[in-house]
Amino acid sequence: MKILILGGTGEARALAERLVDAGHDVTTSLAGRTSAPLLPQGALRIGGFGGPEGLAACLRTEAFDWLVDATHPYAGRISANAVAASAASGIPLLRLMRAPWDEPEDARWQHFESPEVAAKALPPGARVLLTTGHAGLDHFLARADCGFLVRVIQAPQAGLPDHARLLLERPPYDLDHELALLRDNGVTHMVSKNSGGGQTAAKLAAAGALGVAVIIIDRPAYPAAREVASVDEALAILHSDASRR
Template sequence: MKILILGGTAEARELANRLVTMGHDVTTSLAGRTQDPKLPEGKLRMGKFGGIPGLAAYLRAAGIERLVDATHPYAGLISVNAVAAAQQTGIPLVRYMRPAWEQKVGEQWLTVETAAEAAAALPPNADVLLTTGHTGIEQFMERDDCQFVVRTIEAPLDSLPRHATLLRTRPPYSVSDEIALMEREEITHLVTKNSGGEQTAAKLEAAQRLGVKVIMIARPVYGPANEVAGVEEAIAALDLPH
């Protein structure tokens, strides 16, 4: 069966590898934002589709029979477009998204809807560990009354101002490493997105242990889809012929 996976996550790679092993014709589409990405088995497609019309046209032209949205929970427009393109073409859509983190007793979270709200919520003179990715950090950089450690995999497109330091690393992170970082940088606030997953969850436990306040940017709300949280669930939801 011909399957298109909108990828870029570890979950997408795992699913693609499994489906290829099962004998399916799998193409993974990557947006191309990450340099030197880890590649899955099967075919690859790089770049944007051109909105809903472009994605729908690709699905028809390529003879795609199943569509999987396994992008990052904050990928944004592509997840919205996937819903619309699936509805237009009649191709079944499965959204494979890792579960969100849930606040535990004793954790100090302030949940906000946008990065702008998160930046506004920071008090003056905060020492901030910013882990929201390498794009969309402009609102935070305007807060020159705070100090930032900007941790990303990719470098931001623009150079950082004097009140921000870039820390380029790749997960996973351990609790001990996160505690050491927060203590070394005298972090008072952690700003993050609710990406879920185990690779980057240690920062939340470290923050709790140290009394660091967490500002959590909530996930976007996407349209209706058959949403699953594990690779076995995804395979079952695809309803593939045996």
């Protein structure tokens, strides 16, 4: 089968590898926001499609059999475009979305709908580890009454103000690393998306162990689609369809 994966996650890379190994024709599309991304097996496409219409046209023109949305859980616009493009093109869509982290009963995470609202909730004098990527960064950095450690894979184009420090790291992170990071920087608050998965989950365990307040920016709402939470589940559906062709 010919399969287009909207990628950029570890799950997308794992799925592409296993589909290529099984003999399928796989193209992974990356948004191109990271200058040195980890590359999947199979063909590669970099850049946007021009909205849902452009994606639908690509699906039809290139005669793909399946569209798999394996983007980050917070890539809301891309996921919405995938639903619209699938409906317009008639190409079936499968969403591979990792499950969110479960909140421990005693964790008392604070939940907010957006970076803007979360930034306003920080108390003056907070020392904050920001782990939310580039989106919404300006709302937090506008809080000059707080100190920030901004952890990202790639440096933002604009420089950081004096009350913020840049930390360039790529996951996975282990518990010892996260405990040391929080302790050494006197972190009082950590801001995170509920991305799920194991590569960055240690930060939540470390925050819980040290009593660091956890602020969660909740996932966006997605249009309805056929959805699975694991690579194995996705493969079962795709291989089942391939066997009927």
